Amino acid sequence: MVPIRVRVLLSLLLGLALLSACSVGPNFIVKDEPRLTDEERACLASDTVHETGFIHTRAALGGPSVCGAVQPFVMSAADHGRVLLKPAALLRCPMIPQVDRWVVNVIEPAARRSYGASLAEITVLGSYACRPINNVSGGYLSEHGRANALDISAFTLTDGTRITVKRGWHGDARQRAFLHAVHDGACAQFSTVLGPDYNALHHDHFHVDLAYRGPNGLRTVCK
Numbered sequence: 001m002v003p004i005r006v007r008v009l010l011s012l013l014l015g016l017a018l019l020s021a022c023s024v025g026p027n028f029i030v031k032d033e034p035r036l037t038d039e040e041r042a043c044l045a046s047d048t049v050h051e052t053g054f055i056h057t058r059a060a061l062g063g064p065s066v067c068g069a070v071q072p073f074v075m076s077a078a079d080h081g082r083v084l085l086k087p088a089a090l091l092r093c094p095m096i097p098q099v100d101r102w103v104v105n106v107i108e109p110a111a112r113r114s115y116g117a118s119l120a121e122i123t124v125l126g127s128y129a130c131r132p133i134n135n136v137s138g139g140y141l142s143e144h145g146r147a148n149a150l151d152i153s154a155f156t157l158t159d160g161t162r163i164t165v166k167r168g169w170h171g172d173a174r175q176r177a178f179l180h181a182v183h184d185g186a187c188a189q190f191s192t193v194l195g196p197d198y199n200a201l202h203h204d205h206f207h208v209d210l211a212y213r214g215p216n217g218l219r220t221v222c223k
C-alpha cells in the first residue's frame with residue numbers, strides 16, 4: 001500500500017511531466033500531405049539519388065514524428081561534387097535532383113555570364129528544421145519540417161568573388177543581374193521560391209521548396 005502523501009506527490013510529478021511535455025511539443029498545425037510522401041517514395045524507388053562521397057543517407061532527423069522524411073539525405077555538394085554546400089543540407093529525396101539542376105542549369109551559367117567565373121560554393125542558411133512557417137507559433141508546419149526546403153544566403157565563385165543575397169539584391173548591376181537570374185531560374189525547379197522582394201524575413205536569403213500546391217500539385221509561387 002502506497003502512503004497517501006507519496007501518491008499525491010507522484011500524481012503531482014506526473015502532472016508536471018505532462019505539462020512540460022505539452023509546453024515543448026510542436027506548436028504548429030500539420031496539414032496531412034500524403035502526396036508528398038508518395039512523391040518521396042517514388043523518388044527513392046526511381047534510384048535517381050545515389051549515395052556518393054557528397055550525398056549520404058541519414059537514419060532519422062529526430063524531433064516530433066510529424067517532422068522529417070522517410071529517407072533523409074545529407075547533401076554536401078552539387079554538380080558531381082564540384083560545388084560545395086556549406087554547411088551540408090538535410091533534404092528529402094525529390095529536393096536533391098532539383099538543387100542539382102538549379103546549380104548546373106541556372107546558377108553556373110549565371111556566374112559565367114556575370115563574372116566569367118564558375119560557382120564554387122553555396123552558403124546554406126538552413127534546411128531541415130521542425131518548426132512552423134516563419135517561426136510563427138500556431139502556424140502551419142514549414143516545408144523545412146519535412147526536409148523539403150532550402151535557404152541560401154550566398155554564392156562563392158572560383159575567383160573568390162562572394163555574392164550575398166543581403167547586400168547583392170540591391171547591390172551593383174552585376175550582383176543584381178546574377179542574383180535575379182538565380183532567383184528567377186529557381187522558379188523552374190521548385191514549387192516555391194521566395195526572395196527579398198517577398199518580405200522582410202527573406203531580406204538575406206532565397207527560400208526554395210517543393211511544397212505540393214493546388215489540386216494537381218502544379219501551382220507555383222515565385223516571389
Ligand SMILES: [Zn+2]
Nearest residue numbers: 149150151207
Ligand atoms: Zn526557408
